[in-house]
Amino acid sequence: MDPLVRINSTAVPLPIEDIDTDQIIPARFLKAITRDGFGENLFRDWRYGKSDQPKADFVLNSDIYSGQILVAGRNFGCGSSREHAAWALHDYGFRIVISSFFADIFKGNALNNGLLPITVTDAQLDYIFQEIEKNPEHVFDVDVEAQTLTVTKDLEVKFEIDEYKKECLLKGYDDIDYLLSIDEEISRFEEKQVIY
Amino acid sequence: MNTLFDKIWDQHVVTEIKGGRQVIYIDQHYIHEVTSPQAFAGLEKRDITLRRKDKIIATADHNVPTKNQHLPISEPLSKKQVSTLMRNCEKFDVTCYGLGHEKQGIVHVIGPELGITKPGMTIVCGDSHTSTHGAFGCIAFGIGTSQVEQVMASQCLILNKPKTMRITVNGKLQRGVSSKDIVLYIISKLTAAGGTGHFIEFAGDAITDLSMEARMTVCNMSIEMGARGGMIAPDQKTWDYIKGREHAPKADKWNEALAYWKTLYTDAEAVFDTEHTFEASDISPMLTYGTNPGMGIKIDTHIPETENQKALDYMGLSTGESLIGKKVEHVFIGSCTNSRIEDLRLVAEFVKGKQKADHISAMIVPGSKAVEAQAIEEGLDKIFEAAGFELREPGCSACLGMNEDKVPAGEYCVSTSNRNFEGRQGPGARTILASPLTAAATAVAGVIVDVRKELN
Numbered sequence: 001m002d003p004l005v006r007i008n009s010t011a012v013p014l015p016i017e018d019i020d021t022d023q024i025i026p027a028r029f030l031k032a033i034t035r036d037g038f039g040e041n042l043f044r045d046w047r048y049g050k051s052d053q054p055k056a057d058f059v060l061n062s063d064i065y066s067g068q069i070l071v072a073g074r075n076f077g078c079g080s081s082r083e084h085a086a087w088a089l090h091d092y093g094f095r096i097v098i099s100s101f102f103a104d105i106f107k108g109n110a111l112n113n114g115l116l117p118i119t120v121t122d123a124q125l126d127y128i129f130q131e132i133e134k135n136p137e138h139v140f141d142v143d144v145e146a147q148t149l150t151v152t153k154d155l156e157v158k159f160e161i162d163e164y165k166k167e168c169l170l171k172g173y174d175d176i177d178y179l180l181s182i183d184e185e186i187s188r189f190e191e192k193q194v195i196y
Numbered sequence: 197m198n199t200l201f202d203k204i205w206d207q208h209v210v211t212e213i214k215g216g217r218q219v220i221y222i223d224q225h226y227i228h229e230v231t232s233p234q235a236f237a238g239l240e241k242r243d244i245t246l247r248r249k250d251k252i253i254a255t256a257d258h259n260v261p262t263k264n265q266h267l268p269i270s271e272p273l274s275k276k277q278v279s280t281l282m283r284n285c286e287k288f289d290v291t292c293y294g295l296g297h298e299k300q301g302i303v304h305v306i307g308p309e310l311g312i313t314k315p316g317m318t319i320v321c322g323d324s325h326t327s328t329h330g331a332f333g334c335i336a337f338g339i340g341t342s343q344v345e346q347v348m349a350s351q352c353l354i355l356n357k358p359k360t361m362r363i364t365v366n367g368k369l370q371r372g373v374s375s376k377d378i379v380l381y382i383i384s385k386l387t388a389a390g391g392t393g394h395f396i397e398f399a400g401d402a403i404t405d406l407s408m409e410a411r412m413t414v415c416n417m418s419i420e421m422g423a424r425g426g427m428i429a430p431d432q433k434t435w436d437y438i439k440g441r442e443h444a445p446k447a448d449k450w451n452e453a454l455a456y457w458k459t460l461y462t463d464a465e466a467v468f469d470t471e472h473t474f475e476a477s478d479i480s481p482m483l484t485y486g487t488n489p490g491m492g493i494k495i496d497t498h499i500p501e502t503e504n505q506k507a508l509d510y511m512g513l514s515t516g517e518s519l520i521g522k523k524v525e526h527v528f529i530g531s532c533t534n535s536r537i538e539d540l541r542l543v544a545e546f547v548k549g550k551q552k553a554d555h556i557s558a559m560i561v562p563g564s565k566a567v568e569a570q571a572i573e574e575g576l577d578k579i580f581e582a583a584g585f586e587l588r589e590p591g592c593s594a595c596l597g598m599n600e601d602k603v604p605a606g607e608y609c610v611s612t613s614n615r616n617f618e619g620r621q622g623p624g625a626r627t628i629l630a631s632p633l634t635a636a637a638t639a640v641a642g643v644i645v646d647v648r649k650e651l652n
Binding site for chain 1: 210211213214215216217219221223230231233234237238242244247258259273274276277280314316322323324326338339340341342343345346349350351352353354356358388389392393419422424445449452453456457487488504506596597598605615617618619620623
């Protein structure tokens with residue numbers, strides 16, 4: 001996993017609520033057996049028309065917005081547990097997703113892939129959308145160590161992330177590295193466990 | 197004083213790590229072709245193997261055709277994914293019920309059917325509908341592929357303990373109202389995000405009155421309200437279901453297991469983080485009208501005002517409209533939500549001697565080879581055929597628009613599956629979620645009908 005320490009970037013706004021993982025990456029693109037290349041089909045059916053022509057009104061096809069930060073409406077990533085959704089966002093180039101609410105499984109999948117979900121309040125989310133609308137070149141600063149998202153000089157959000165996952169992000173570690181290191185403890189647990 | 201959830205969770209804590217996360221031991225791991233190849237590749241890259249190959253069962257379900265399963269899969273990418281599963285299982289010595297195997301089927305149908313899913317267990321699978329298994333009083337939940345790899349490597353996951361929620365449904369259901377309606381009703385009340393961060397226990401006499409298969413339908417859709425999972429305390433129905441199945445404990449082991457399983461209930465004084473209570477008599481046959489499972493209505497009410505105009509535009513529906521009498525083109529009966537033998541029996545009983553409407557394509561996809569065999573043994577296949585319903589071979593089918601079974605753009609499908617997201621059943625497909633009975637009655641009428649009025 002690539003470490004994630006600090007991001008200075010413009011942001012892409014997607015002010016839609018309940019964006020489910022079927023929208024992020026439709027099931028018909030889940031046939032690959034590697035983790036690569038999913039960015040190509042990120043938001044496929046919103047991004048491309050029936051004959052694969054880009055839809056001009058979708059934000060990823062706009063010349064105005066770009067960046068490593070996606071800002072999306074409430075309850076982002078609901079639905080299927082497919083990690084391909086996190087892979088697709090990461091592969092496309094996003095490292096941060098900002099929303100006022102994330103679905104549980106998506107949140108876990110994102111963190112396991114060096115994609116940081118930042119939860120803000122509904123009011124803060126509205127403010128962030130307004131800032132992007134006013135100035136699409138607006139640069140946001142995310143400092144993982146300090147757990148801060150700097151929107152403007154008037155708004156610095158201190159976001160939550162648990163200590164363990166923060167260390168994983170900063171160092172690029174994943175859970176398997178840790179789990180393999182406690183192998184003996186797991187064996188002791190297995191010895192005393194009764195199974196039916 | 198503990199909840200059922202706490203009792204099982206606490207027994208599976210291997211250790212605690214900083215920041216409050218816990219290492220949780222996983223008793224059973226189910227895998228399928230879509231979310232496992234990258235996990236196997238990850239093990240190979242690290243040059244490690246499975247910690248406990250005896251705790252994994254594999255099957256092919258998401259990406260399989262439901263016609264002519266004896267022939268090679270025609271779509272090259274699907275074929276490659278399914279053959280990759282077979283190859284990985286061979287290489288890592290994992291029990292695999294692949295295409296054509298007599299035990300193949302939807303992962304959440306075969307686990308309980310074989311008696312692998314049992315009370316008190318922790319169960320995971322790279323599929324959000326793993327919550328289905330909670331019907332047996334176990335902690336079962338969906339995980340991502342990185343976690344699939346973690347469980348393969350260590351038989352553990354690093355997790356934050358979720359909050360607990362109890363949803364109590366009291367009273368008796370009306371005739372023609374089923375467990376699918378219960379869960380669609382609950383989601384319509386709590387919204388598609390109403391359970392986020394929680395693990396749900398379903399309780400109350402309307403829940404305990406349900407058969408094991410009907411309980412699975414309720415737990416299956418816990419994820420559709422954002423919950424990590426759902427569970428129901430095991431009881432006599434649970435023991436009766438498990439006893440004698442292939443992986444059920446035998447002889448003395450059975451008595452030992454039963455003694456333990458009988459301790460698996462929520463103590464009277466236990467406190468949940470969140471509680472909701474509903475009355476069964478308030479529940480009608482349910483339908484969804486939007487693009488998430490929380491957008492549901494009782495069949496005899498009208499589409500409410502919504503801020504989500506995008507969803508109504510996609511569905512081609514409007515506020516104030518009734519769905520009764522709505523013409524649909526497709527009926528899909530299947531998926532891990534409603535493809536078990538009881539679902540098929542219920543549909544067969546209703547359609548026996550009737551005929552589907554001419555313009556309807558009606559497809560029934562059994563959840564497993566065992567369900568298919570049972571249906572044929574009981575002669576349900578003949579009833580379906582006579583009524584103009586097509587009985588397919590087992591798989592996830594038109595639930596997720598991944599395999600060949602899809603609903604064409606702009607057309608309506610009354611579906612017994614679990615998700616009505618945009619494009620879920622195929623690009624542009626319009627999904628209306630409903631119970632098997634509502635789906636069967638709609639296929640016969642050609643338009644959506646209130647099944648309560650169709651029952652004698």
